[in-house]
Amino acid sequence: MTFSHLAALQALLFAAGEALSKKRLVVLMGISTEELEQAIAGLHTMLEDSGLALVIAGEELELRTALEASPLIQKFRESELSRDLGKAGLETLSIILYKKGATRSEIDWVRGVNSATALRSLSLRGLVLRSEDAQDRRRIRYTATIEALAHLGVRSADELPQYEELTKELASKVAVSVDSESTESENEDS
Numbered sequence: 001m002t003f004s005h006l007a008a009l010q011a012l013l014f015a016a017g018e019a020l021s022k023k024r025l026v027v028l029m030g031i032s033t034e035e036l037e038q039a040i041a042g043l044h045t046m047l048e049d050s051g052l053a054l055v056i057a058g059e060e061l062e063l064r065t066a067l068e069a070s071p072l073i074q075k076f077r078e079s080e081l082s083r084d085l086g087k088a089g090l091e092t093l094s095i096i097l098y099k100k101g102a103t104r105s106e107i108d109w110v111r112g113v114n115s116a117t118a119l120r121s122l123s124l125r126g127l128v129l130r131s132e133d134a135q136d137r138r139r140i141r142y143t144a145t146i147e148a149l150a151h152l153g154v155r156s157a158d159e160l161p162q163y164e165e166l167t168k169e170l171a172s173k174v175a176v177s178v179d180s181e182s183t184e185s186e187n188e189d190s
Contacts, residue, residue: 013063
């Protein structure tokens with residue numbers, strides 16, 4: 001059984017979790033523009049009467065929840081927001097604050113576990129912002145919002161406990177991690 005263009009399109013849009021351009025989809029899927037248009041039409045038809053919808057804005061596509069699911073999604077988000085941040089959320093937010101912004105891989109490295117769920121929760125609460133990393137445009141950098149500081153009861157990150165000491169320690173640990181990864185990849189290339 002082969003993987004259809006429709007299935008590939010659905011998988012890519014789901015995995016991305018954000019809008020993808022038609023140009024990028026053509027390249028990723030290795031198909032023609034016409035084949036992509038057929039897959040789009042097929043996916044649109046397939047998603048009728050489902051909880052998902054294919055949103056097309058000009059040359060970009062995104063997989064979203066169906067409009068009819070809005071009340072249910074709102075109820076779900078409100079229930080998520082009413083919960084405490086939890087240990088994972090506080091650890092993740094702390095790393096972002098003490099590092100003055102961090103990528104998910106940096107957060108995962110410090111925590112030793114996958115931080116995707118914690119980052120999603122913090123984003124939904126408006127405590128962190130996602131932006132393009134200035135050093136590598138392929139990565140996302142997370143920064144704390146003013147809401148995060150207010151949530152923690154401080155006016156600036158400088159007021160956090162042991163801010164100077166922990167900021168330096170985190171910076172040196174991440175630098176050591178990056179250096180050791182570079183050395184490992186150089187050794188593998190030899």
